Amino acid sequence: VPRWGAVLLVVGLPLAVGCASWLNAAYPAVRHYDLTIKTTDAIPPAYKNTPLTLGVLADMHLGRIVTAPRLVRAMDMLAPYKPDAVLYLGDMLDDHILLDVEAVAAALTRVQPRLGHWAVLGNHEYISGPIKNSLDILQRSGMQVLRDQWHVLDDVLVLAGRDDRSKPAFTGSPRKSLPEILADLPPEYKKLPLAVLDHQPYFLDEARTAGAVLEISGHTHYGQLWPFHWVVENMYENPHGLLSKKGMYSLVSAGTGAWGPPMRNTARPEVLVVKIHFVEAAE
Template identity: 35%
Template sequence: MSLVNILMIIAVFLLYNLLLFYIGWNIRVWLRNTFGFKKKWPILLAMLFLGYSFVFGRFTGEVEIINIIGSYWMGVIQYSLLLFPIANLVVFVVKKFTSLSKHSIVTWAGYTLLICFVGIFAYGTYNAFTPVVRSYDIKVDKQVKGTDDLRVVMASDMHFGIMSGKGHAKRMVKEIKQLDPDMVLYVGDIIDDDPTPFIDKKIDNDLAQIKAPLGTFAVLGNHEYYGGKIPEFVEKLEDIDIHVLRDEVAELDNGITLIGRKDKTDTERKPVKELVDNVNQNNALFMLDHQPYELRKAENNGIDLVVSGHTHRGQLAPNHLITKFIYENDWGYLQKEDMHSIVSSGFGFWGPPLRLGSQAEIVEINIKFSN
């Protein structure tokens, strides 16, 4: 590890602990002012446990309660960064320009913050576990044997594991079966790093209930790579007829060709041009690429439809402003000449089981072909 990387790690560690101190100090001031609670050690220990609960959860593995606390704490951190400075500023301004007592101002500022956090977490949890179906209608100027239209259902970023568990998987299965798709596409981050919870909870048995006449296909996302158990996970998917494409092409009998890319995480993944070199360009070309990069390259190589995920649309507002800046298409639909790009905000979530500014979603794509 280089000296620069070591210094960056130290800097992040120090900044994070300063943030924990800032949050703990605010909580202590409010508790002391409102309830007369003056002890420091309970708050210090609580902040250390909460602050590193996500790390503890990664090491304890099977202790789900620690993983749950750690995941929610990540949401607390984000909105503490946004709300605590505002609360501090309001207290300062009101104290300076009104005759209200400091005790009264701090008390009500604390209660207001508490209500805000409860509202954010309640609404965010609802959005995370209450999926919607988003439909897009597109036209592809190519012919497909036996039909003029096709219903494709796409889901991404399920992050099945401890937090996005069997119950959430059952919701997805129910929604997809009701849509009665001709084809199902999963575009990466199906699991949250380690496939062990996915296997132990038998989530593969739930996914096996989804059947589509033209098949179910998948690509891997960055989190499958982080887990380091790709062969084991891919075998589970193949066992239930989910065909995983890793820089591979699947040509269907009806004139549709699926091109599945390895994730951008894989430094050895093939360029788009190499993948399409030997495909029939008269076929309808659908590309599965977890991260919505290289849309221009897909367009230049004759791809008709690119489906992606990864962005979560920021998952927690106002992070969507960041993803909108980074990606040409961070969520929803974009057409570039004859190529269509559709990016899902994802069915699951990473970290806190919260969504603000986005909602858990399944994507339905209704495709009209030339006569």
């Protein structure tokens, strides 16, 4: 009996952990964040008592293993919150093989944000194939890609979408700095709060120096599988969740999909609902 008990422990425990990790990866959780942001500009009447609601997805890794039905599940979880805009934080693609672009586009239509679907690139958009192909897939799916570019959301928030830090390794050219990205921002928008979308949360101090009040990132997966969460905790100032420091929020998603084996046991996959409440600040 002790011998059979040992066999069951050696075989059964990893099997149970593996099954639980697979189920955990398949069913995202909705995470809610309420952030208060000060602005020196006049708050538009629509936002004086109503927050700007952002839906956030990251790190789906769509391809041969994580397929469009996983994205449908995530979008259906987000839809009831009626976000004003949906943000995609990179690594939405894992490879271009067997990727059903029409099914991905159909999944996006399950949420109809009045301010659009906005994406930035991650390292896997480069790894998965020619970057022009990744851009084409994202755009055909209905995402507007900010590649070292800015966009003003409803005259209330500036989005600065950064190209991924891996760009130089794949293209031989550097990504733009935040001051370079914002150099042509019209004067009437310079007082608006700045939110930076950057796939990898390496450069929080750079965002703070540029005046950002919020940076939203993904990439870390919070390790995805034990014990790698200890690794990312030592690599990043904010490996997961919300950090408020020196006047800036850093928000890092654990990701909505999975990379490699579709298994997770360090954190649930996430769909974020971020409500930004604007308050007027003195000059």
